[in-house]
Structures are given as structure tokens and as C-alpha cells.
Amino acid sequence: MLSFAALMIVGVAMVAHAQAPGAFYEDTKTCDPGCNKYGNCNGETGQCDCPFGLAGPTCTEKLFPACHSSHDDGTLPHYGDWYPKNCFCYKQLAAHPYSCPSYLKYDGLGFSPQAPCFYDTLLNSNLLCYRYKGIPENQQLSDSPELTDPNIEWLHVRSFPTWYETPTAAPTTLSTPDGIYRPLKECPDKCSNRGWCQSLGGNHLMEPHHDPEERWCKCHSFFQGKACEISDPIHCYRNCSGVGTCLNGWCHCKPGYWGHGCTRTKAYSSTVGWRPNHAAIKVYVYDLPSIIVHRREFNDQWSYIDLMYNAELEFTEQLLGDWSVRTENPWEAALFYVPTFTYWYTGNIGHPTYIIQHVVHHLQHLAPFFNMTGGRNHIMWATNDRGACKLQMSQLELQHPIKLVHFGQAPRHAYLQKSHMKSTGVGLDMYMGGVGSLLEPLPLPGHRFQGFPEFNAPDLMEEHEICIRPEKDVVAPNVLHNAWVEPPAYSKVWETSFVDGERVVTRKPEDPAQRVITMFFGGYTKPIMAYSQGVRQALNLLFGPSGKYDPAGPNARHDILVTGPLVDAVEVMQRSKFCLAPMGAGWGIRLTEAMVTGCVPVIIQDHIYQPLWDVVPFEEFSLRLSRTDVTDLVEHLDDVTPEQLARLQAGVEKHHRAFMWDTHYGGLAYNFTVTALKRRAISFWSGNYRKRSNRRHHLRSVS
């Protein structure tokens, strides 16, 4: 009987399995009919998605009413300090539970100089602001009045951690960062409530205003036009798919569409719970509410992001349109992608712990999928210089998700001992600039590599930070500045043709006199050895005055160029056989630059997994040297025969597109990053992710 019952169960299970495609059904919800005027009906949640600062079933509730310049519906809040706001604006912003969330904590090294508030203005302890006398708070506006308006009073305030205010006299004149403040009513159409009025200065298009009598609108967040009436589409994903309007980096979609780039139209439910498809690994993309994360303004303007940190946007842009891996059905997804706009919150030198914590907190409480795997199949970017390094001391649920980084440092052991750090507080000291106390209790490491200057304990600590776990995290290439991938630079080296619709990129025949520089490195160096792990410093010693290859000495190598940053680096790398790729303060940009200029990269980055290390064959196109080889670098390069060089150059030809994001020129960085992510799903299913108990043990062994 027992075996019969077991058979029955197997039979039932097989039937259920055969029906798996029907296990999911379309279940798109509707919203308040008024939702679409200012918001998007999210068919998955049945709630109205609003731009940052608006809320409610019709997006007519204002979260920070005093940050608006009008009582009209649909206006957006502005909260920077480039021109004064209503004091209640700052107070309301600080009071919102998601502005400086109380659950944000960081337990590890890497003291963040910023308090955990997501809006920089809240950290300004001396804000100038005004308020209308005798008017209730819910009627107060940031509508840029006359400075001498008798109905207002002026204050200096601090809004975080506790409110503090002192009255001050009305200013007689006020400067903005580049001009003079003028009341909003003096400008055309009150700048459509999307800008502020000033004289003098210029806008982001670099159009200067010289006449002090002229009044003009300086627009917020890539609105344009005389009255900021034009909304610029370039800061929204996929230009809102042609079915929406871009407002402050957020797509306002036509009815029936929602989500990033208005790319969502369907939602699903499941009768079998979560059942990821193992035959076609799919990625679900979250649309987090704008109050959780959004492309926030930097002060009162867009943050101008250095393109080389832009991989999150490039990847997301391409993933949103790639229905061969994307799915709208989370119940069949193996991986969950969480766009967080990380760089908007961390900049290049900050660390992403707080923003990841904020997002994880939201996912844990609202969505069922995060908890099912403890977040292990959730994907988030950390593109800042040192990527995810500081997460190693954070809560496990922040460590579990798959991090997409550029900096793949993964030494076996951390150097600094956590228990030690706690008892002496040296971690904080170090990041406050005082390293004295750190040098005492830890052994002085001193001399480490032949030909290198001395390393001290903080240097060693940085190079021993465990930033990724290679079986789980993905190292992706950085974005290159246009000058490297656009004609004429790219087309100088590469010939592009199409064979049967397939792009074929080959190396143009080169004049033998073209690549005459044996090795090139042009870049900064710094006295601290943590910078580039000392490689740039050792190189400068080797090739500098009284070094072994002193250009004025007997061993001078005029075919090797080691120098500071060059403006014409593209052109020089196109004339070089080998290009050195050390790290910088974190990841280095030289590997990708070498690949697009057809120069064979020489990678010297100990303990650092390179971008796409697991999905492209580095041995076919690069040299890898250890730091102990730096003193013999020239000998190692001279050992390479012309045939070997030709083989490596052919490897660069074959694989360079993996390091380019721009699809106009055949970039495949997106495709390879997706492949690497799919391998993480397999790694996850194979149990290769370290288990919690091991992780504990691991932490104990270094603490």
C-alpha cells in the first residue's frame, strides 16, 4: 500500500508538472481611475505609482507640501539649498521615515563621513530658509518670494538629527551658486514650477546670461526651455518606450503601461508558488516605488555622473528591452534584478551599504521573493570605486544578494581583526584621518615587495578587504567615455562590416611603424601604497630619475612610456603593443581602454578578479603578472616573441567587444554580464554559495 501511495503521489506530481505552464496566470490589477493623470497604474500591486514626492491613489497627495512652489496638483517638490526654500520643506523632508531611516546601521569598518540621510541638504547644519507668518504648515510653499516680503520671516535651521532654528534678518541680496536670486514671479510663467528665477549665471547647456537686468529660469533636473516647459527625455530609461513622458528621471506612462521605461504591461499570479524555470534562466526586474529609490537630484540639479560609473544605467537600459531573458512573471524568474540608482546615492567614493540596506529592508517587508532565498538570487549594483568592499562587515542579508561591481578584490583573509577594531576603535580613527593608533597595536608590515616603497598597516588593510565572493558576485566592465568608442578613435583600429546581418569587427591592417611603443602607462600615482597596491609607485621608481630605466641613464628604454595622465592617451595606446592595467583607488579603467585601442593589457592587480573573468578567456588576450614581477617587467615583455604578440593581438580583436557597453559600436558587455549572472543562478542551485555556518566560521577565523 505504501509504495502504491508513493506511486500515486509521483503520478500526481507528474501531472502537476506537465501542467506547469498553466501554473501561472495573468492577473493584472486595476487602480483608482484618477491614477493616470499624474501617476502610473501598477498592474502588479494595483497601486498608483507616483513620481518622487507625490503619493496616494491619484498622486495628488504631496509628501513634502512645503517643498512645492504651488498648490496646484502635479507639481514636483524641490529641496536643495542652491536657493532658499520654505523652512517647513526641510522639516517635512527630515520627518519622512525614508529620508533618514532609523533602521540604517553599519557595524563595520569604513566609517561613512555622512550621516545616514539620503538627501544631502539634511546634512547642512546651517540652512537659510523662510516661512510665512501666521499661515498653517499645510499652506506653506517654497515659492521664492521677494526677500523683503513683510509676511515672511527668515531663519537659519538645522534639520537633522534634531530640529534647531535661529531667527535671522532678511537678506538684502542672495547668491545662487552662479548668479543672483530673484523672486519666482519675475520669471516667465513662474518657470512652470520646475525651476528658479535668477539673474546672471548659466544653465547646464552652458548658455551664459551676462545682462544683470535679465531674469531667466534656471531649470531643475533637465527641464529645459525659457519657462522650463520642455522635459528632456534622456534621463529616463528607453525614452519611456514612446508611450510616456520623462519627468525628473521618472516615466509618466500612458494608461496600460507602468514601470521603468514604461516597459510593464502584464502581471501574474501562480497556483504553485515560486517555480523558477531552469531551462531558460529568467530575470525579473523590480520597479521600486520612487520614495524608496529614484534618480534623485543633487541639491537642486541633476547629478552629472562621470560616464565611467554609468554601468548600472547601461545594463538596466538593455535588460529592460531584452525579453529573451527578462520576464514580467516573478514566479518563474530565477534571478531578481533591483535597480537602485546606486551611484546617485554613493558617488564614487561613498559606499553603498546604506542604500542597499534601505532597499533590502523594503524588499524583506513587501515582496515575498527576497525572503525565499534570503536575497541570494537578487542582483544589485555597486559601481563606486571600491564597490561592495564595505559590506563585508554588514548584516548577512545585505551580503547575500549578488553584487554587480567593477572592483573584484577577493583576498583570502581580511587583515584587520574585527574584535580588535572594536576594542580600540581604530577603524574609526583611520577613516577620520588618524592612523597613529592603528600602527601601534598591529605589527608594522614595512617592506613587502622588492622595488616597492614601504607599505603601512592601513595600506595592507585596504588590500585585504574582501569585496566580493567570486562564486556569487559578478565583476562587470566599466563604461568608457565616448572618445574611446566613437569614430574616429574606434574606427582607426577596427573595421566593422556585416556578414548575413552579423556584425564582424576586424583589426585594420596596421603600418608596422604604427605600434612602436612596447609598453605604455599614463596615469596618476599617489604616495599612499594602497593606491594601485603600490604598482604605479614601483613603476615610477623603476622608470623615474635614478631608477633602473632612468630615461637619462644607461638602461633607458625609449620604447617604453611611463608618464602621468595624457590627454591623447587614446592615440598613444593605439601606438602601443602592451598597455599596463594596474588598479587605482579601486578598480582601474586601463583594461577596457587597452582592449578598445587594440593594445594587449598587462594586468598587475593581485587578488583582483577582472571584469568578466569567468566568461571570457583572459589567457588569449592579456598578460597577467604578479606584483613580485614588477621589478622584472621589462624582461617579461622582452620575452614575448612576435608570434606570441600576434596571437595576443588576435585575442584582443576577438574579445574586445566584451568590454564595451555601447551597442552602436557592437558592444557586448551587456550580453557577457548576463551570461555571468546566469552562471550565478547555476552556482546558487549547485549549493556553491557558502552556507551560513561556513560564513560564520569564516568571520570567526578573521575576528
Ligand SMILES: *[C@@H]1O[C@H](CO)[C@@H](O)[C@H](O)[C@H]1NC(C)=O
Ligand atoms: C522620445 O519619445 C518621444 C515620444 O514619446 C519622441 O517624440 C521623441 O522623439 C523620442 N526621443 C528620442 C531621443 O528618441
Ligand SMILES: *[C@@H]1O[C@H](CO)[C@@H](O)[C@H](O)[C@H]1NC(C)=O
Ligand atoms: C522577511 O524576513 C524578515 C527578516 O527575517 C522579516 O522581518 C520579514 O517580516 C519577512 N518578510 C515576509 C514577507 O515574511
Ligand SMILES: *[C@@H]1O[C@H](CO)[C@@H](O)[C@H](O)[C@H]1NC(C)=O
Ligand atoms: C546581445 O544581447 C542583445 C539583447 O539586448 C541581443 O539583441 C544581441 O543579439 C546579443 N548579441 C549577441 C552577439 O549575442
